[in-house]
Amino acid sequence: MKVTLLGTGDAIGTPKIGCSCPQCSYALTHHLSRLRTSILVEENGFNLLIDTSPDLRLQLLQAGSPRIDAVLWTHGHYDHYVGYGEFYRVQKPPAVYAVEEVLNYCAAYFTFLSFEQHPVIAREAFNLPGLTITFFDVNHPPGSCYGIRVEANGATLGFTADTTAHIPPRSMELLRGVDLLVIDALVPPDLHLNKHMNYREACDLASILHPKTVRCVHMSHLIPWDMPCTGKDMESFTL
Ligand SMILES: [Zn+2]
Ligand SMILES: [Zn+2]
Ligand SMILES: [Zn+2]
Known part of the structure; x- marks a missing residue:
């Protein structure tokens, strides 16, 4: 299985439009970016996308224009699904799998597209070619x-999607000991939010879960570029 972080940024992306903070200034002068978070999974010719970020067109071009066979949506926030519209007139819009309320909410935005919709049940594994998804x-x-x-x-x-550190124990078990843990880390350690982990909380959670490798994603422009375990756009892993 090959996993590529197509984007590692939050809903705003880095550099943030109009921002002159150290991270955004460095990004602009060094041609760096954190596009909105989305993950490409490739297994034996089957290409799966986790979330369809608003930057999807650029991300698929940077990944070599893979044909996408299926999409998973984690939740109905702008930065996680609206990029699905980028399939319009590019390829047959891929089948989408998500928990029913998420699927219904997101699909309602794409009335101009016709695509297969597969509601799934949380914590019940299902199969796609070569892959088992939960x-x-x-x-x-x-x-x-x-x-x-x-x-x-x-x-x-294992991908946490957007979350605080208070993940239910039954879900924690599904993240324990994975080969690659991709984890939400929105802000630096000194900031605390009630919808996301900060960098310290993400690292503490990762240390409990004992993954072989960990990468922080969904990072805002406030996270310095040189923090350990922070994901880079287009970074790939062969698991
Ligand atoms: Zn988000
Ligand atoms: Zn900034
Ligand atoms: Zn969200």
């Missing part, structure tokens, strides 16, 4: 949000 509930108030575990040939990817 959605699980996390904690991203006030809406519903689901992390995702992907298994292929004994390799495992």
Whole structure:
């Protein structure tokens, strides 16, 4: 299984429009960016996308224009699904899998597209070619949000999606010991939010879960570029 972080940024992206903070200034002078978070999973010719960010067109071009066979949506926030419209007239819009309330909410935005919609049940694994997928509930108030575990040939990817550190124990078990943990880390350690983890909370959670490798994603422009374990756009992993 090959996993590529197509984007590692938050809803705003880095550089933030109009911002002259150290991170945004550095990004502008060094041609760096954190596009909105989305993950490409490739297994034996089957291409899966976790979330469809507003930057999807650029992200798919940077990834070599893979044909996408299926999409998973974690939740109905702007930065996680509106990029699905980028499939319009580019390829047959791929089948989408999500928990029913998320699927219905997001699909309502795309009345101009016709596509397969597959409601799934949290914590019930299902199969796509070469892959076993499990959605699980996390904690991203006030809406519903689901992390995702992907298994292929004994390799495992765990993605928290947007969440605080208070992930239900039954969901924590699905993240424990994965080969690659991709974790929400929105802000630096000195800031505290009630919908997301900060960098310290993300690292503490990762240390409990004992993944082989961890990468922070969904990072805002406030996170310095040189923090350990922070994901880079287009960084790939072979699991
Ligand atoms: Zn988000
Ligand atoms: Zn900034
Ligand atoms: Zn969100």
